[in-house]
Amino acid sequence: MDLLTVSVTARESAGESYTLVEIAGEADVTNTDELRRLLDEEVAQQPRTLIIDLSGLRFMDSSALHALLRVNRSMDRQGGVLALVSPQAAVAKILRLTTADRLIPVFDSVTEAAAG
Amino acid sequence: MARDAETAQRDTAAEDALARPSLVRPTAGAVAPSGFSGLPGSADDIMSYPYTTDLAAIRAVVQRHAVKAGLSEARAIDLVLAVSEVAGNTVRHAKSPGQLQIWCDAKQIICQLHDEGVITDPLAGRRRPSLEARGGHGLWIVNEVCDQVDILSDETGTTIRMHMDLPG
Numbered sequence: 628m629d630l631l632t633v634s635v636t637a638r639e640s641a642g643e644s645y646t647l648v649e650i651a652g653e654a655d656v657t658n659t660d661e662l663r664r665l666l667d668e669e670v671a672q673q674p675r676t677l678i679i680d681l682s683g684l685r686f687m688d689s690s691a692l693h694a695l696l697r698v699n700r701s702m703d704r705q706g707g708v709l710a711l712v713s714p715q716a717a718v719a720k721i722l723r724l725t726t727a728d729r730l731i732p733v734f735d736s737v738t739e740a741a742a743g
Numbered sequence: 744m745a746r747d748a749e750t751a752q753r754d755t756a757a758e759d760a761l762a763r764p765s766l767v768r769p770t771a772g773a774v775a776p777s778g779f780s781g782l783p784g785s786a787d788d789i790m791s792y793p794y795t796t797d798l799a800a801i802r803a804v805v806q807r808h809a810v811k812a813g814l815s816e817a818r819a820i821d822l823v824l825a826v827s828e829v830a831g832n833t834v835r836h837a838k839s840p841g842q843l844q845i846w847c848d849a850k851q852i853i854c855q856l857h858d859e860g861v862i863t864d865p866l867a868g869r870r871r872p873s874l875e876a877r878g879g880h881g882l883w884i885v886n887e888v889c890d891q892v893d894i895l896s897d898e899t900g901t902t903i904r905m906h907m908d909l910p911g
Contacts, residue, residue, distance in 0.1 A: 630799055655798050656831040686802060688827050689880035690835075696874055717820045724887055730874055 631658045632683075633665045640741035645676035647737060651683030654691035663694045670701045677702055678740045682713035692721055699731050708732075710740040789846040794830055801830050801843055805854060808845045812852040813909050821888035822907050826854050828881035829903050833858040837900075850911065851890070855904040862896040 631652040638647050646669055654662055669677060677698070681687075695711070702709040711733045714722060722728040734740035790808070794801050805826045809819035826843065833841035837860035844855045868882025886892050891906035 653799050653802070655827060656834050657796050657798055686799075686823070686827070688798075688824070688831055689878075689884060690831060692880065693878065700875075716816070717824065720817075720820055721824060721884065724884060725874065725880055727874060 630655075631662060633662065635665075635669060638741070640738070643676070643741070644674070645678055645741055646672065646674040647678050647680060649680040649683060653686040654684060654694075655686065655688040656690040659690040659694055662691060663697065666694060666698045667701075670698055670705075673705055674707060676708050676710065676741070676743075678710050678712060678737055680712045680737055681718055682715070684718050685715060687718045687721055689721070689725075692725060692727060695731065696727060708743070710734055710743075712737050712740050789844050792843040792845075793840050794833070794843060795840045796834050798827055798830050798834065802827050804843070805845065808847075808854075809852060809907070812847045814852060814907060815910065818907055822852070822854065822905065825885040825888050825905050826856065828884050829856045829905070832881055833860060836860040847909075849909075851906045851908055853904060853906050855902060857900060857902045859900040861898060862894065862901050867894070868892075 629652065631650070631654055633651075634649045636647050636649075638645055648666065648669055650662070666679075679695070679698075695709075699709045709731055711722070711728075711731055713735060714733065719728075719733075722731075722733065732740075790804075792801065792804055802823050805823050806819060809822045814822065830841060830843065833856070837858040839859045841856055841858035844857075846853055868886045871883055872879040882894075885903070885905060889905045890908045893902075893904040893906075895902045
């Protein structure tokens with residue numbers, strides 16, 4: 628069983644397309660490089676909205692958090708928006724502790740995130 | 744229920760991946776590096792877990808001990824995060840395996856990690872890093888979530904002891 632799985636789908640909401648990335652498992656320094664590479668690929672497609680569904684992610688450490696912050700900077704630079712969805716308790720904790728949740732919007736559902 | 748069973752199974756599988764823990768008796772000075780006050784006299788048996796890159800297994804071990812010791816779910820999450828950050832530093836910076844030791848006394852659960860990495864900044868983890876920073880959140884998080892953190896680093900390596908108060 629892979630420690631981390633990432634799946635990507637292109638979706639549409641009210642005529643606006645967005646990219647949905649679902650991250651599941653545990654994200655830490657041992658798989659950050661892979662996570663960063665997969666996220667970079669999606670950012671390179673220049674989506675207007677990139678939604679990362681964290682509901683299947685049981686754990687995230689500071690190196691994985693940096694990968695998300697990096698995506699946020701890139702999306703910012705190219706005029707897009709990054710949104711996070713449904714972090715579990717451990718992931719919500721590191722987002723709150725580092726105040727990353729004030730920088731990146733966090734939603735309860737993909738539908739809400741897509742509606743902005 | 745299914746989720747609990749799945750979690751338990753995963754933890755067991757993850758821990759199987761770890762070297763079998765050895766039981767270390769808390770003889771004075773045997774574990775505590777010089778410069779640290781010795782182990783608490785009332786310490787129960789100390790569990791030792793060597794680790795390399797098997798951080799998920801280390802987290803499962805800490806989670807199990809934290810719950811067993813009586814930490815709340817939220818504080819167990821904090822301890823798992825703290826230990827994972829320190830063990831992650833071993834993976835990133837140390838060229839050799841690390842060692843996790845866990846013990847409890849009446850008031851605290853203590854997780855101590857040792858590796859051969861060296862920390863040269865005496866204020867490491869004491870300042871909140873900017874979200875723009877490329878790194879440096881690990882030790883800061885450890886200091887934020889733990890009730891007490893002792894760091895001892897010299898040319899032979901680094902020992903970080905994290906204390907969490909048990910609900911009393």
